[in-house]
Every structure is written in structure tokens, then in C-alpha cells.
Amino acid sequence: MSSLRYIPDGRLKMMELEVKEVRDREGRVYLPPCEVRCPVGQNIQRSNMRISLLPPDEEKALKEIIALGDEIYEKNPLFPICGYICGLCENDCNYRETTGAIRRRLLERFIGDRYLEYLEKEKAPLPEPRGERVALVGGGPSSLMCAYMLAKRGYRCTIFEARSHLGGALNFIPRYRLPRRVLEVTLKSLLRIAHIDVRMGEKIGGDGRSLDDLKREGFRAIFLAPGPPIPRPLTFGRELVPGGELEGVEFGLHLLGDVNEGKIPPDYYRGKRVIVIGGGNVAFDVARTARRLGGEVLVVCLECEDKSHKDGIPADVEEIEGATEEGIKIVYSRGVQEIIGKNGKFERIKCPRCTSVWDDFPGGRFNPQFDLSDVIYIEGDVLLITIGQMTDRTFLGEQGLLDETGRLAVDPVTLMSTKKEGVFIGGDARRIGFAAEAMRDGIIAAESIDRYLKGEDMRAGREKEYSKAPLPEVSRYKPQPKYKWKEVSERLNFEPFEEGFTLREAIEEAERCLHCGPCESCKGCVASGLQPELPKVEVRGTLCSGCGICLSSCAYSAVKFQKENGRTISFIDDVLCKRCGVCAAACPSNAITITDKMEEGISEVL
Structure with a gap:
């Protein structure tokens, strides 16, 4: 084309x-x-x-x-x-x-x-919403997406954000990956376009207002996507690794947030040896950030270098290559058994060799195994722990939204709480994932809230199977x-x-x-204006000889055979057909016709 x-x-x-x-x-x-x-x-x-x-x-x-x-x-x-x-x-x-x-x-x-x-x-903004009021707790991508989808349906949305800025976990992404202007313009424009009211610095739960308070204020439905996530502590053998209280031991996630908020000066790590623990993309964000702050950076991870292996490092190839180019070194297949210090300051880590990260049975389970006879010590000035994030569910527990086992009680199809009607939960409150997955929760919740407020079946037609x-x-x-x-x-x-x-x-x-x-x-x-409608491809059975040339010429497996009046003839599967016309051009008996109005589009182009 x-x-x-x-x-x-x-x-x-x-x-x-x-x-x-x-x-x-x-x-x-x-x-x-x-x-x-x-x-x-x-x-x-x-x-x-x-x-x-x-x-x-x-x-x-x-x-x-x-x-x-x-x-x-x-x-x-x-x-x-x-x-x-x-x-x-x-x-x-x-x-x-x-x-x-x-x-x-x-x-x-x-x-x-x-x-x-x-x-x-x-x-241009959407039409001014006149519908019922919906409260959204948390100002991250899940709530923002939910508010937009509800605003398109005419609902009046209010976001309650405890912090001083919107964006949730997006605020941890380094500026060298996500420019500040892109983030700020996108979020500010969304608020304007969707007429979203934002109450910054207003905490829901704890010593702030409760969900019942919001309902009494007139909000007919509530979407909960509180965050951002909190760092996962470093463990060994299911026990906290000793030494985490030493000066110089920090969480990498906090560093990312502080840098983006301008709390960290340039050359903060100049002349310092920085060790980053973790093998995921966030760990490499932390490592590359520390490198930009002047540090001599080393990444230590449980996983092996071979990404095709079940225990392969999870970070993207581009992250690893970029970090290596920038002078960051990586130590593979090592855990941290002990954080060692002197006079209250971090000094080194004890690192046994990791022989396996995941169990062998299908689905796998995170269950690292170590060879305690193979141990190395790595010295440094700063230790940044970045082995993952988890959800702080204190707020959800306070509001009675957890079940007897401490798990989130929510319908996975509608995202409505099974403990409190009219309360929907998504984003990192459900599970830590990618930003786009949090946004999907916002889309799902918006559809459910719309049906809930209209008194419609919230589950009908929601579960679908897909084929690729x-x-x-x-x-x-x-x-x-x-x-x-x-x-x-x-x-x-x-x-x-x-x-x-x-x-x-x-x-x-x-x-x-x-x-x-x-x-x-x-x-x-x-x-794009090439044609006013999709072409139609038809096989004239009276002319088809069943030779199979059309089948062998189709790149999309759209040509099939069927029996008609005792003869084998071809037919076109409309689902698979791309209307390219190759089968029609290849047919020796002119049995295949493609009807389109491409010439109209071409004549306008020429």
C-alpha cells in the first residue's frame, strides 16, 4: 500500500x-x-x-x-x-x-x-455531566480511567487524593522514561475534558472520612483504587533479612518518588558504591536513576542471565542493555542472607548462590533455593531494596472489605465488593501490575457502576473467550x-x-x-478514505473446478473447501479473509470475484 x-x-x-x-x-x-x-x-x-x-x-x-x-x-x-x-x-x-x-x-x-x-x-470537553455523583478514592490511572468512562456516560465524578498530586504509581517512573510535561499535560487535560472534580489532600479512611460518610454526602457509588503501592521487604527463608535498619539501607521505590519530587540533589550518590537488590524493570529504573545521580552501581538479583530459562531475569532486554551501556554491573543468581554494618552504617551484604527461583511444577511458585556453601560478600555504601511492591490493605480492612482470611472480597467480573454494595475496587488495591492493567480495572468498574446505578444485570455478557x-x-x-x-x-x-x-x-x-x-x-x-465500504469476495460455484490454487495462494488461510452438488468447490471464510484479491488473481477459471470501490479512492488520491 x-x-x-x-x-x-x-x-x-x-x-x-x-x-x-x-x-x-x-x-x-x-x-x-x-x-x-x-x-x-x-x-x-x-x-x-x-x-x-x-x-x-x-x-x-x-x-x-x-x-x-x-x-x-x-x-x-x-x-x-x-x-x-x-x-x-x-x-x-x-x-x-x-x-x-x-x-x-x-x-x-x-x-x-x-x-x-x-x-x-x-x-473540546465532553458535555457537562448532569447525572448521579460517583466518588473515586485514589488519583492513579485506574481512577482516572474510571472517571473518564463515567463522565462519557454523564456521571459527575469526584476524585479524592490524599497526596498533593495525581498519577499514583506513574509518579515513580523516572523522567528519562516518562517526561514530566507528558504526564502533567495528559492528566490536567483529562480533568478539564471530563469535568472531573479533584479534592487534593483529602484522606478517606484512617483519621479521615469513611465510605459511609461519602454515601451520606450524596455519592451513589464509590470506586476504590487507593495507592500507591508500598515496597516489599527483603526476606530470606521467609524471614526478614537482618540489618534493614542500618543507615544507608533504603527502598528503591522511595528513591524514585523523591527524585521526581525534586527532593534529591544532583550528584547525590557521587563517589558512592550503590547496590540495588532486584531483577525487575523497577529495579533497573532504580539502578539507572542512581547511576544518573553519580553512583557506581551494581545490581544483585536471584535470577539467572538466561531470559529463556524458568529462572531467567524478568527485566526487559532493553532495560538490561541500557543499564550495561551506562556502566551498571549485574551479579546474577545471588540472594541476600544478611545485611552487615559497622557503627550503625551499612557496609556489605552476604550473598549465597541461588540455585533455583521457581518450583518446577506447572505454574511455578516463588520458592528460592540456595547453596549456603557458596557465599560471596559484596561491599557498598548504599543498599537499595527493590524486589517488588505490594498493596497496603490497612484501609480496606478498616472499611470491612476483606474476608475472613484477610483477602479482598470482590467479584472478579464486576469488581463490586461482596461486603458492601455500591463499592467497587480496582487498580493496585486488587493486585500489583502494569499501569494499563490498572486502567482496565477502571474501564470494567465504570461499566459496572453504570449498570448498578441503572439497576441492570452487572454480569450479563461480561465474560468472553478470545482466539488469536x-x-x-x-x-x-x-x-x-x-x-x-x-x-x-x-x-x-x-x-x-x-x-x-x-x-x-x-x-x-x-x-x-x-x-x-x-x-x-x-x-x-x-x-482512511481508501474505499467507502469493505469489499465483497465471492466464489461462483458453477465456475470453480476445485483445483486448489486459490487455497495455496492465500496467506491468511481464508480459502476453504466444501461439497456442493457432489463437487468440491472453494468458499471464502469472511472472518479470515483480508480482501486482498490474490485468490481472485490466481484463479484460472475466473470463479472468484472481488467487488470493491477502490477505484474511487485511488482516483481521488491520483
Whole structure:
């Protein structure tokens, strides 16, 4: 399609298209695997198609990028942030095992960066809400997404945030990964667009108001997503590791928050040996932050270097490579049995070799095993513990929302508490995960709250099975572009170290997408103005000889055979068919016809 990139001005504004939920022959929702993985349900295939058809001129492309940004914003008002921090869909991309996943995160960043100024200054707000009042406790991504989805339905939303700023766990992400302006503009614009009332510094629970107080104030439903998470303490053999009270022993998560709030001066760790405990992405955020503060940094983790192993390090390859380039060293397969100090100050750690992190049985269980005869000691000046986060459920317990075992009592489908009607719970209060997963909870809760306040069945039609479209068979898979990072000498600061796509690069990367999913749930070609409707592909049984040439030529396995009047003839599976026309071109008996209005689109382009 590269020869048809240029679409006349304004054609991308044809956004109000009805796309269908397509199901396979077993009744499962049929989507490309990237969209099945996306927690917020973005139409990735469709927007990839539209990016690939952008005009090469920057000024003309900008108009269409804003229109595309509006479309993405409808489902995800935090997408400019996601373009910097979320690439979950890439993990399931069909391209991943060939030449590498589509760089969807960078494509989303490409749109978000160019959409941001329009979002801040020009995007029109939603209609003023007149409906019932809903309270949301916690100002993180889950509550923000829930409030937006409720505002679209006309509800008046109030967020209660105990801290001095919104964003929740997003505030722990280093500025070199998520620029402050992107975070602030996205959140501030969302409040304006959705008419969200925010009560900053107001605590719910503890010595603050209770949930019953909120109901008496007139809130008909309450969504709880309190946070942010708290650091997980360091243990060995299920016991707290001694020495955690020594001066110089800190939690890495606190460092990230303090740096972003401007509480930590430059060169804070200059001349100091900093040891970071942990093998996840947050641990590497901490390590790279400490390096930018002047420290000589060493990461110590339980996991082994081989990521394909069951005990492989969980951090992303890019995090590990970036840290190594920046001079950070990694010690694999070591635990911490003891934190040793002198005169009340941290001095070193005792590290036995970790022989296994997870149990062997299916599903695995975190159960590290050690060889206590193989021990090393590592000296340092600062120890930053970053082995994970957990939910502080004190507030939930105070409000009577836990069951007899201390677990959260919540319906997993509707997210409504099974202890208190009209109270819904999501985000990190349910489980620690990715920001996009917290946002999904907000979407689910908004749907449930809407049904609850309307007296409708909150569970009907909510549970669905999905099937993933396979990788199309093509003769050559295009290579994945490499990340563009600044030179190490230029990036040991808190400015973004990763460069985004240019217009040309974004178009080329979007063109790599094989559009694995069904046309009916995408309609990107229609939205882009190439044609007014999807083409129809038909097989004329009277002409079909059953030779099978069409079957062998189809890259999408959309051609099938059936018996008709004693003859074997082909038919087209509408769910799998991409309307490419290859089968029609290959058919020696002209039995396959494809009816489209592509010529109208092409004539306008030319």
C-alpha cells in the first residue's frame, strides 16, 4: 500500500464507523493477538493501518494525526503516557518470533507527542455531566480511567487524593522514561475534558472520612483504587533479612518518588558504591536513576542471565542493555542472607548462590533455593531494596472489605465488593501490575457502576473467550527497526534518552504490520478514505473446478473447501479473509470475484 499513502485532507476524520465484534466458528471473539493482550482494548490494527497511510508531508500529516489521536483518545485518554511506558501488546505480536514485534509503543508515542499540544489547548470537553455523583478514592490511572468512562456516560465524578498530586504509581517512573510535561499535560487535560472534580489532600479512611460518610454526602457509588503501592521487604527463608535498619539501607521505590519530587540533589550518590537488590524493570529504573545521580552501581538479583530459562531475569532486554551501556554491573543468581554494618552504617551484604527461583511444577511458585556453601560478600555504601511492591490493605480492612482470611472480597467480573454494595475496587488495591492493567480495572468498574446505578444485570455478557489470529504466511518478514538511544555520554541525566519515530520512520514501521485480525473489527481502509465500504469476495460455484490454487495462494488461510452438488468447490471464510484479491488473481477459471470501490479512492488520491 505504500504507493497509496497520500490521502486527501480531511479523509481521516471519517471516524464514526461501526466496527463489529467478530467471532470465530467456536464463538470466541477473534482478534489479532496484540489486541487480545492490550488491557484497554485499543484497536491497534486499525491505527497501525491509518499511520501507514499518512501523507509524507509533515503539515498535512499533522491534521490526520490529530484526527487519529481523537479516535485513540475515545478509548484511552492516557495514551500519550502509554506511548512512553507500555508495550504489553508487543509481547504477543505475531511478528515477535520472526524479525521482531511491531514497535507499537513507539507508534503510539509518535501520535501522542504530536497530539499533546492540541490536547492541551484545543480539544473540546465532553458535555457537562448532569447525572448521579460517583466518588473515586485514589488519583492513579485506574481512577482516572474510571472517571473518564463515567463522565462519557454523564456521571459527575469526584476524585479524592490524599497526596498533593495525581498519577499514583506513574509518579515513580523516572523522567528519562516518562517526561514530566507528558504526564502533567495528559492528566490536567483529562480533568478539564471530563469535568472531573479533584479534592487534593483529602484522606478517606484512617483519621479521615469513611465510605459511609461519602454515601451520606450524596455519592451513589464509590470506586476504590487507593495507592500507591508500598515496597516489599527483603526476606530470606521467609524471614526478614537482618540489618534493614542500618543507615544507608533504603527502598528503591522511595528513591524514585523523591527524585521526581525534586527532593534529591544532583550528584547525590557521587563517589558512592550503590547496590540495588532486584531483577525487575523497577529495579533497573532504580539502578539507572542512581547511576544518573553519580553512583557506581551494581545490581544483585536471584535470577539467572538466561531470559529463556524458568529462572531467567524478568527485566526487559532493553532495560538490561541500557543499564550495561551506562556502566551498571549485574551479579546474577545471588540472594541476600544478611545485611552487615559497622557503627550503625551499612557496609556489605552476604550473598549465597541461588540455585533455583521457581518450583518446577506447572505454574511455578516463588520458592528460592540456595547453596549456603557458596557465599560471596559484596561491599557498598548504599543498599537499595527493590524486589517488588505490594498493596497496603490497612484501609480496606478498616472499611470491612476483606474476608475472613484477610483477602479482598470482590467479584472478579464486576469488581463490586461482596461486603458492601455500591463499592467497587480496582487498580493496585486488587493486585500489583502494569499501569494499563490498572486502567482496565477502571474501564470494567465504570461499566459496572453504570449498570448498578441503572439497576441492570452487572454480569450479563461480561465474560468472553478470545482466539488469536495467526501469523499470515508471507515470503519475507521485514526487519524490526532498532531503538534510537542517545550516546551514553549524552544520556546520564534525566532527559529522555530514547528518540521517537520521525514521520517517515512511523509510516515504515506501521507498514510492517500484517493486519492479522479480521477486517470487520478494523475497517482502517474505510476510515482512511481508501474505499467507502469493505469489499465483497465471492466464489461462483458453477465456475470453480476445485483445483486448489486459490487455497495455496492465500496467506491468511481464508480459502476453504466444501461439497456442493457432489463437487468440491472453494468458499471464502469472511472472518479470515483480508480482501486482498490474490485468490481472485490466481484463479484460472475466473470463479472468484472481488467487488470493491477502490477505484474511487485511488482516483481521488491520483
